[in-house]
Amino acid sequence: MKQRVIIVGGGVIGTMHAWRCIERGLEVVHLERDPMPTMASVRNFGLVWVGGRRAGHELEVALQARQLWADLAQANQKLSFRANGSLTIARTSEELKVLEQSMDLPDADARGWELLSASQARKLNPALDGEFRAALHCRLDAAVEPGSVLTSIRDYLSLTDAYTWMPSTDVLEVKETAEGVSAVASDEAIIHGDFAIVCPGADHTGLFAGEFEAAPLRRVRLQMFSTMPLGVDLTTSIADGDSLRYYPAYEVPALAELPPQHPVAEAAKMQLLMVQRTDGSLTIGDTHEYDEPFDFALREPEYDYLIQVAEGILGRRLPKVARRWSGVYSQRTDGAVCERQFVGKRIALVTGPGGRGNSLAPAIAENTLDDWGIL
Ligand SMILES: Cc1cc2nc3c(=O)[nH]c(=O)nc-3n(C[C@H](O)[C@H](O)[C@H](O)COP(=O)(O)OP(=O)(O)OC[C@H]3O[C@@H](n4cnc5c(N)ncnc54)[C@H](O)[C@@H]3O)c2cc1C
Incomplete structure (x- = not known):
């Protein structure tokens, strides 16, 4: 049996x-x-x-x-x-330097990383009409x-x-x-x-x-939102340069030279992540809150900031926001x-x-x- x-x-x-x-x-x-x-x-x-x-x-x-x-x-x-792969967008010379040094890390190949110029990144993901210097493609x-x-x-x-x-x-x-x-x-x-x-x-x-x-263990609360359909294909997932601070892969000397984050992003420990759903809508976030009790309300300045960053990368207005929500996950505090x-x-x-x-x-x-x- x-x-x-x-x-x-x-x-x-x-x-x-x-x-x-x-x-x-x-x-x-x-x-x-x-x-x-x-x-x-x-x-x-x-x-x-x-x-x-x-x-x-x-x-x-x-x-x-x-x-x-x-x-x-x-x-x-x-x-x-x-x-679908992802593109981590470098909008400043300091972010680009982190990406360049990261490409020399011994596991860059294992991660499926490739550093693309802005025009190469647009070829891969034509929805990216905004201003940026380069992007790290992760095909995995x-x-x-x-x-x-x-x-x-x-x-x-x-x-x-x-x-x-x-x-x-x-x-x-x-x-x-x-x-x-x-x-x-x-x-x-x-x-x-x-x-x-x-x-x-x-x-x-x-x-x-x-x-x-x-x-x-601790609990972490995040704020998220989704839009109406974008109208064009966002062929890869997107992360902004702030993700270099939060994802532990980019342990290179240039990381210490990144200027302070935007005050809203710094206060809410934010990075931009953006992915298109199969219905064409975009899921965008996020913030990180560690101190309990968590706020029951969703805060607008963080959403305004995420919208501004997403529009800067896409070079177009975002579709109307359709849904906002928060979520909580459980996290080991020692990594x-x-x-x-x-x-x-x-x-x-x-x-x-x-x-x-x-x-x-x-x-x-x-x-x-x-x-x-x-x-
Ligand atoms: C906003 C947000 C964005 C995230 N984005 C990503 C991402 O893109 N990629 C990524 O890798 N991770 C992401 N994460 C993290 C990821 O979602 C979580 O780590 C993962 O979902 C945790 O899964 P889980 O099954 O442990 O917990 P949960 O999804 O919370 O599921 C636990 C389930 O157990 C049930 N349960 C609990 N107690 C009982 C009980 N006594 N009896 C019966 N049922 C019970 C609950 O009802 C619940 O359904 C994100 C998390 C959040 C909050």
Whole structure:
């Protein structure tokens, strides 16, 4: 008989654990508190970002994850995975210097980096009509659609009878029993299995609150928005020069010579990321807020600033803003790829991938199963 794994959490981390378990011949019961996932995994850009990852282990995990995303897209043709690449835009000579020095880093090739002149970048992405000096092309960066990716993966897993999706199941307790594990839901349903993997996202105060409290974790809130359709194709994802400060890949001497950020960007720890959805709309962000309690309101100066930067790069007015939202993710404070704990012999806890969770999720899942060594 197949071993049965209970997975708590229907975000991308839980969903990728479900996929990897099914691939290993296990049975999966997948529990989610809400009728459909509504947290970080559906509020994000959908970026699968390799280019900016920290050298060493994080980059290795990102490359492993990028391959797994491509494998999943190959197996599941309905997954809207696009190997669209990205351009990181240098608008100042100081930003260009960071890019030039980064091209000499030993892992530049592994990241699929190429430094393009402004005209070469426009050839690749003709929607870029604004003023800039150069752009770093990362051909490995990709994107998925946050609005459909989890459903598409669950539909694919449901083609096997080894996968059971149980939405609207708020799990109050997960514990080891004499026979295996059990999960107790708020409606008093008890689900039995052989192992459990708990992937609660930024909910650090529910299941295993003590374990999460003791871990080097924090929560981070971001502001985002999307526009009406742009009317032209934005063929690659876009990052602005401020991303050089926040992505750890660009550890070169010229980084220290970057002038201060715009005051709004500095206060809200911002970078511009922009990706076109398959319906032509743009998803644009982001800000970073670390101090809790988080503001319940969305703040306008940050949006004004992002719009100004996006319009400067595109050289055109943005379409009307259609939606604004915020999202919260869980992040390890020491830069580790994620928080992974094994509780007893049969329960794993996985969260804390930070702003990289969508990019790294399939590899994080694969590595949980490898590290556990019992599945
Ligand atoms: C605005 C924003 C933009 C981002 N952009 C990107 C990006 O472009 N690329 C990238 O790589 N990463 C990005 N990230 C980070 C990424 O989205 C997260 O790291 C990732 O989604 C975390 O996935 P998760 O499954 O751990 O958490 P979540 O998506 O929060 O999912 C956790 C799920 O567990 C459920 N749950 C919790 N407790 C229980 C319980 N007791 N019982 C049942 N269900 C429970 C919740 O309801 C939730 O659905 C972004 C994050 C945000 C907020």
